[in-house]
Amino acid sequence: MEIHLPNSAFLGNIDPFLKSFRADRPGELKITANKKWISVHPAVLCMVASLGLIVPKGNVSCEKFEARSKHYFERMGLFNFLGVDSGIDVVEHEPAGRFIPITQIKSSENLSSFLTDMVPLLHLEQQHAETLRYIVSELVRNVLEHAETEHGAILAAQYYPKSNTIRIGIADTGMGIRTSLGRSYSTDTNLEALRLALMPGVTGTTRREGGSEQNAGAGLFFIKSIARVNGDYFMIYSGDAMYKLLPKQGARPGLRADPFQDRHTAHEGLPEWRGTLVGIDIKLDSTEKFSQLLSLIRNTYAEAIRERRRARYKKPKFT
Amino acid sequence: MTTISIFALAGGFAENKDIAREIRLKSILPALEKRDMVTLDFAGVTSTTQSFVHALISDVIRKYGSDVLERIEFKGCGENVREIISIVADYMQHAD
Numbered sequence: 001m002e003i004h005l006p007n008s009a010f011l012g013n014i015d016p017f018l019k020s021f022r023a024d025r026p027g028e029l030k031i032t033a034n035k036k037w038i039s040v041h042p043a044v045l046c047m048v049a050s051l052g053l054i055v056p057k058g059n060v061s062c063e064k065f066e067a068r069s070k071h072y073f074e075r076m077g078l079f080n081f082l083g084v085d086s087g088i089d090v091v092e093h094e095p096a097g098r099f100i101p102i103t104q105i106k107s108s109e110n111l112s113s114f115l116t117d118m119v120p121l122l123h124l125e126q127q128h129a130e131t132l133r134y135i136v137s138e139l140v141r142n143v144l145e146h147a148e149t150e151h152g153a154i155l156a157a158q159y160y161p162k163s164n165t166i167r168i169g170i171a172d173t174g175m176g177i178r179t180s181l182g183r184s185y186s187t188d189t190n191l192e193a194l195r196l197a198l199m200p201g202v203t204g205t206t207r208r209e210g211g212s213e214q215n216a217g218a219g220l221f222f223i224k225s226i227a228r229v230n231g232d233y234f235m236i237y238s239g240d241a242m243y244k245l246l247p248k249q250g251a252r253p254g255l256r257a258d259p260f261q262d263r264h265t266a267h268e269g270l271p272e273w274r275g276t277l278v279g280i281d282i283k284l285d286s287t288e289k290f291s292q293l294l295s296l297i298r299n300t301y302a303e304a305i306r307e308r309r310r311a312r313y314k315k316p317k318f319t
Numbered sequence: 320m321t322t323i324s325i326f327a328l329a330g331g332f333a334e335n336k337d338i339a340r341e342i343r344l345k346s347i348l349p350a351l352e353k354r355d356m357v358t359l360d361f362a363g364v365t366s367t368t369q370s371f372v373h374a375l376i377s378d379v380i381r382k383y384g385s386d387v388l389e390r391i392e393f394k395g396c397g398e399n400v401r402e403i404i405s406i407v408a409d410y411m412q413h414a415d
Contacts, residue, residue, distance in 0.1 A: 130365070134368055137332075291398040294402035305410055
C-alpha cells in the first residue's frame with residue numbers, strides 16, 4: 001500500500017487524497033509526504049495510523065518528513081503509532097493547540113474512560129462537549145460492535161481556532177459497512193450500503209422495524225443529522241465508496257431520512273478501504289442547541305418509519 | 320416500586336450500552352415481572368445517547384407493548400435526556 005500526505009487534505013478537498021491512496025500489496029506500507037507544508041484533517045491521520053496496524057511490523061517505510069509542519073505529526077503521535085523513528089524533536093515552544101492525539105480504543109471500558117478524559121484536552125464548553133461526546137461515543141461503539149476488528153477504533157481530533165471548528169476522524173480496519181449491513185440487507189454496491197446505513201432504523205443486526213434489543217440502526221443517522229443541522233461537513237468512506245455531506249444546504253432546511261436528498265457528493269470506484277473511515281467537522285459558532293436538534297431528529301425519524309410502513313403496506317387484489 | 324439510579328450505574332454521561340443492558344435484564348424486567356412500578360431516576364445524568372436508551376428500554380416496550388410506559392416513570396431528566404427518551408419511545412411504538 002502507498003499513501004502520500006499532501007499539502008492539504010480536509011473534508012472539503014479530501015477526494016484527490018482518497019483517490020491517490022494505493023491499496024494493493026496489503027502486506028507493506030509506504031508513506032510519503034509533501035516536502036514543504038502538510039496540513040491534513042485528523043481523519044487522514046487516523047487512516048494512515050490504521051494502515052500501520054494491519055501491516056506486519058518492519059514493513060512500514062516512512063520517508064523523513066521535511067515539511068515545516070512536520071512537528072505536528074510527531075505531536076499527534078503518528079510516528080509512534082507506526083513504530084518508525086521520525087528523527088523529530090518536539091520542543092515546548094512548538095504548540096499544537098487543543099487536540100486529541102491518535103488514540104486506539106479497543107473496548108467499551110477504554111471508551112468510557114476516554115470520553116471522560118477527552119473534554120479537558122479540547123477545553124470545551126458544556127454545550128460543545130455534549131455534542132462531541134455524543135458523536136465519539138456513537139461512532140466508536142459502532143466500531144466496537146460491528147466492525148469485528150482486533151484493532152478497534154482509531155481516533156484523533158483537532159481544534160482550529162481560526163474557523164472555531166473541531167475536526168474529528170475515526171477509522172477502523174474491520175469488515176466495512178457493506179459486509180456488516182449485509183447480515184440483514186443485501187446491497188449491490190458499497191455506495192448503496194452507505195446510503196442505507198445513514199438512514200434511520202437500518203441496522204445489520206435485524207430487518208425488524210425498531211431494531212434489535214441492542215441496536216436501533218440510528219447512530220449514523222444521528223451523526224449525519226448533527227452535521228446537517230449545524231451546516232458542517234460529514235464524510236464516510238467504506239469499501240470503494242465515499243459519501244460526503246456538504247455544508248451549504250441552500251434553501252432546504254430541516255432533516256431528511258435519505259442522505260441522498262441532502263446536498264452531498266458521492267464517489268464509487270475509489271481504492272478499497274477495508275473498514276470504515278469517518279470524518280466530521282463541528283463549527284462551534286453555529287452549534288445548534290442539542291435539544292432542538294433532537295426534536296428535529298425525532299420528527300424525521302418518526303416520518304421515516306411511517307413512510308417505510310406505507311411502502312410495505314399492500315392492498316388485497318380483487319379480480 | 321423499584322427505583323433505579325442511572326447515574327449511580329452509568330455516570331453523568333450515560334452511554335455504555337453494556338450497562339444499559341444489565342440494568343434492563345437485572346432490574347427493569349424482573350421488577351415488571353413482579354408487576355412492580357419502575358422509576359428510572361436520571362438525576363445527575365447530564366446527557367445520554369440514543370443507543371444507551373435503546374438498550375435500556377426498547378426491548379421492554381417490545382415485550383410489554385406501549386402500555387408499559389404507564390408502569391415506568393422517568394425521573395429527574397434534563398431537556399436532552401427527555402428528548403432522547405421520547406425519540407426511542409416514539410419509534411418503538413411504531414416498531415414491529
